[in-house]
Amino acid sequence: MRILLLTNEFPLPQDAGGVRRQLGLCECLGGRHELHLLAREREQTPAAAIDEVARRLGGPVETFAPPGAPDRRPIPLALRWGRSVVRRSPPWMLSLPSTALARRAVELAPRFDVAITLDDVAHAYVGPLHRHLPVVLDKHNVQGASAVAYRPWGTSLPGLALHRLTLLQTRAFERRTCRMAAAVVVTSSLEGERFQRLYGWWPHVVPTALPPPPPAPVADPLRAERAVIWIGDGRYPANVDGLVRFAREAWPALGDTGATLLVAGRDQPTEVTELAGLPGVEVLGYVDDIDGLIARGAVGIVPLWAGAGIKMKTLTMLAAGLPVVGTTVGLEGIAVRDGVEALRADHPQALAAGIARLLDDRRAGAAIGSRGRDLVLRDHTWTGVIHRFEAALAAAVERGARSRRRLVESFSDG
Numbered sequence: 124m125r126i127l128l129l130t131n132e133f134p135l136p137q138d139a140g141g142v143r144r145q146l147g148l149c150e151c152l153g154g155r156h157e158l159h160l161l162a163r164e165r166e167q168t169p170a171a172a173i174d175e176v177a178r179r180l181g182g183p184v185e186t187f188a189p190p191g192a193p194d195r196r197p198i199p200l201a202l203r204w205g206r207s208v209v210r211r212s213p214p215w216m217l218s219l220p221s222t223a224l225a226r227r228a229v230e231l232a233p234r235f236d237v238a239i240t241l242d243d244v245a246h247a248y249v250g251p252l253h254r255h256l257p258v259v260l261d262k263h264n265v266q267g268a269s270a271v272a273y274r275p276w277g278t279s280l281p282g283l284a285l286h287r288l289t290l291l292q293t294r295a296f297e298r299r300t301c302r303m304a305a306a307v308v309v310t311s312s313l314e315g316e317r318f319q320r321l322y323g324w325w326p327h328v329v330p331t332a333l334p335p336p337p338p339a340p341v342a343d344p345l346r347a348e349r350a351v352i353w354i355g356d357g358r359y360p361a362n363v364d365g366l367v368r369f370a371r372e373a374w375p376a377l378g379d380t381g382a383t384l385l386v387a388g389r390d391q392p393t394e395v396t397e398l399a400g401l402p403g404v405e406v407l408g409y410v411d412d413i414d415g416l417i418a419r420g421a422v423g424i425v426p427l428w429a430g431a432g433i434k435m436k437t438l439t440m441l442a443a444g445l446p447v448v449g450t451t452v453g454l455e456g457i458a459v460r461d462g463v464e465a466l467r468a469d470h471p472q473a474l475a476a477g478i479a480r481l482l483d484d485r486r487a488g489a490a491i492g493s494r495g496r497d498l499v500l501r502d503h504t505w506t507g508v509i510h511r512f513e514a515a516l517a518a519a520v521e522r523g524a525r526s527r528r529r530l531v532e533s534f535s536d537g
Contacts, residue, residue: 124520125156126152126158126238127231128241129238129241129245130145130240131163131244134146135175136172136411140435140436143439147333148505149179153181160176160177161187161228163188164186190221193218212295216296224248225252228252229255237305237523241261250300253305257520257526258304258519259305259306259516262308262309264432265297265309265317265321266293268320294321298321306516309327310456311328311330311331313456314432329515330508332438332503332507341445344444349382349421350419352419352420354413355388362388362430363392363394367398372472374475377478377482384401384403387413389408390409413439414443417439420445422446422481423440423446424447424448425437425454426471426474427453433457442499444493446481446489448468448481449468450467450468451469464498465491
């Protein structure tokens with residue numbers, strides 16, 4: 124199959140869950156199909172990184188200039204919000220997609236059987252492309268559901284009004300782009316239920332996965348230092364809110380016992396960097412060697428109370444053999460049993476109690492980590508689930524063929 128890939132976030136460096144899913148999926152497809160990637164740069168991308176992605180995908184990679192910073196002066200800001208209301212799209216969707224990338228995709232469309240949009244912003248490209256080529260939307264989360272819990276403008280009346288407006292715009296954009304797509308892929312059955320509840324039909328479900336982990340686990344909870352690992356993108360509000368809530372409400376007692384909380388991830392905001400003032404908290408920022416970081420830890424923590432879909436950070440720690448303590452949201456979509464493959468708790472103090480248990484009983488932690496790793500090897504490797512994604516691709520191609528036949532028949536009848 125000839126597949127055109129579109130992303131608004133170049134997949135290197137691998138510094139966030141979304142780009143890790145993208146690259147893992149595309150590498151697996153590249154061993155089985157003919158690929159061509161169109162990617163918008165996040166910043167000036169070095170030629171070596173472009174060559175590396177092309178090597179890993181086994182096909183051409185074209186890049187496009189990164190988006191500029193939005194103009195935040197009052198009049199341009201007001202105009203952008205006005206356009207977003209008219210176009211029924213969140214305001215950031217008016218500036219982040221690349222016109223040049225969309226134009227190139229349409230130009231290339233006749234050479235391909237199907238296209239895949241690999242991130243939420245790239246779903247905007249389905250509009251200009253879907254009349255030329257069937258498009259599959261790979262949705263990391265159903266934004267119309269996950270955005271409900273966010274309060275980026277606070278809880279004042281104006282802030283709540285803006286939140287309500289952007290939620291309606293997000294749902295209108297998501298509904299519109301999904302209707303134009305030939306197939307939609309979500310990461311778990313729970314996400315499928317949310318999608319069906321909002322938009323009225325059942326999407327394809329393909330779990331988030333990892334490349335097959337190395338034969339030996341990375342983590343060694345029996346011998347690791349008394350360290351707890353947190354990984355997260357600082358630009359994602361649910362990550363920040365969850366970490367800050369856990370650290371402020373429950374971590375200090377653990378820190379006072381000599382435990383260390385290692386906080387890793389790109390673009391951490393002030394409320395995260397300030398956590399370094401708490402006992403035992405080290406804010407590391409972006410860490411290139413995730414395996415090396417995980418090897419330092421005895422426990423992994425995923426404190427999330429908002430968000431949706433399978434979390435790449437959770438899979439990464441489980442696959443390494445690191446015992447994980449997480450909330451229901453943090454473990455969503457992964458068939459862990461509480462106390463067997465992970466520990467589940469939904470209050471900060473209960474999360475801290477689970478961490479304390481595993482720090483004090485390293486054999487129990489090692490057993491949980493081993494069973495968690497086995498679960499990932501069984502259910503969440505790309506080689507194990509790629510056939511489900513290929514089924515979505517085949518359905519999209521067939522739907523595109525039916526649409527073309529109907530179009531030909533309509534001209535014949537005329």
